Amino acid sequence: MLQITSLSKSFDKGKTFALEDVSFNLKAGQVCAIVGESGSGKTTLVRLIAGLERPDHGSIAMNGKTIASLDKFVQPEKRKIGLVFQEYALFPHLTILDNVLYGISKGKNKKKRAQEMLDLVGLSEMGKRYPHQLSGGQQQRVALARALAPQPSLLILDEPFSNLDTLLRTQLRNEVFDIIKKTEVTVLFVTHDTQDALSVADEILILQKGKVVQKDVAANLYVKPNTLYVASLFGSTVHINQNLQTAFKCPLKETCCHAIRNDKIKVSPSSHETDCEYITTAKVIKKIELGDSVQLLLKLESGEQLTVMTKDKNIADTITVGFNSTDILEFEQE
Numbered sequence: 530m531l532q533i534t535s536l537s538k539s540f541d542k543g544k545t546f547a548l549e550d551v552s553f554n555l556k557a558g559q560v561c562a563i564v565g566e567s568g569s570g571k572t573t574l575v576r577l578i579a580g581l582e583r584p585d586h587g588s589i590a591m592n593g594k595t596i597a598s599l600d601k602f603v604q605p606e607k608r609k610i611g612l613v614f615q616e617y618a619l620f621p622h623l624t625i626l627d628n629v630l631y632g633i634s635k636g637k638n639k640k641k642r643a644q645e646m647l648d649l650v651g652l653s654e655m656g657k658r659y660p661h662q663l664s665g666g667q668q669q670r671v672a673l674a675r676a677l678a679p680q681p682s683l684l685i686l687d688e689p690f691s692n693l694d695t696l697l698r699t700q701l702r703n704e705v706f707d708i709i710k711k712t713e714v715t716v717l718f719v720t721h722d723t724q725d726a727l728s729v730a731d732e733i734l735i736l737q738k739g740k741v742v743q744k745d746v747a748a749n750l751y752v753k754p755n756t757l758y759v760a761s762l763f764g765s766t767v768h769i770n771q772n773l774q775t776a777f778k779c780p781l782k783e784t785c786c787h788a789i790r791n792d793k794i795k796v797s798p799s800s801h802e803t804d805c806e807y808i809t810t811a812k813v814i815k816k817i818e819l820g821d822s823v824q825l826l827l828k829l830e831s832g833e834q835l836t837v838m839t840k841d842k843n844i845a846d847t848i849t850v851g852f853n854s855t856d857i858l859e860f861e862q863e
């Protein structure tokens with residue numbers, strides 16, 4: 530449905546790239562989350578797809594037709610793309626119904642369609658109100674209704690819930706995606722929150738410094754992350770650097786980078802050995818009780834510090850920690 534090929538964008542005439550050689554495809558009806566830290570190029574990518582920026586290299590095609598390349602540029606309003614941003618961007622002087630109507634450019638049944646969209650987002654009775662008379666969550670649902678009204682092929686949501694507090698965020702996110710699933714529209718959902726991505730996306734695309742480091746289903750991102758960065762996004766992870774390899778007496782391939790999930794590091798509450806392949810003794814420097822588990826800050830024999838979790842509350846001052854080779858994650862690069 531969406532084909533992105535070698536897409537690059539620089540804002541400083543090629544000195545640095547906000548987006549570099551990005552390629553991926555999206556199937557119709559899929560929800561794909563775009564995750565990455567601040568400045569990784571998420572917004573630049575969706576602005577290029579929406580037609581709010583022009584690419585320096587590469588191309589974008591929708592349903593087999595090129596909409597952006599070096600010699601072709603389809604205007605944003607002709608792309609059949611709906612947009613919902615962090616700021617609700619409703620017109621303050623228009624009623625809710627008129628805001629939704631604004632999204633529909635033509636057609637006889639404009640008003641009927643707008644009302645249907647308000648019904649869909651659960652705001653049937655709010656059509657005559659103005660944006661300032663609605664809560665933040667309600668305003669965001671109006672923005673969604675407006676974006677869906679012209680029946681877009683692709684819906685882009687760029688950090689749509691960032692303005693809301695945590696509880697409301699989760700509730701609204703679930704509501705919004707329940708609505709979206711009913712429409713079968715294809716979705717690109719920009720978020721820096723991995724929980725958001727894991728909760729609603731069929732696939733997750735990870736951007737780092739303008740490049741795609743992985744695009745995969747959630748389970749694979751956890752089990753087979755391509756890089757240490759991806760591993761860390763989906764669970765607390767320790768880089769097994771040279772010092773840790775020495776401490777645990779586990780020499781690993783020098784050409785690769787290795788890591789272990791914190792929850793795979795086994796703790797023996799005393800200095801007695803565990804049944805792990807690689808072990809070391811450690812002094813407990815700090816214990817933090819976290820409900821049903823305890824976080825331990827450890828100083829290993831080698832002097833390295835390590836944080837681990839355990840359910841065992843009877844921890845001696847000196848303990849044994851270890852892990853098994855089958856739990857080690859290996860990456861080609863950091």
Ligand SMILES: Nc1ncnc2c1ncn2[C@@H]1O[C@H](COP(=O)(O)OP(=O)(O)OP(=O)(O)O)[C@@H](O)[C@H]1O
Pocket residue numbers: 540546547565566567568569570571572573574721
């Ligand atoms: N209009 C612009 N002019 C100059 N530089 C820009 C412009 N837009 C983005 N950039 C730069 O491009 C890079 C990627 O920015 P972008 O906004 O796409 O990142 P992001 O992942 O969406 O970040 P955030 O999560 O903070 O919104 C950043 O270094 C940013 O400073």
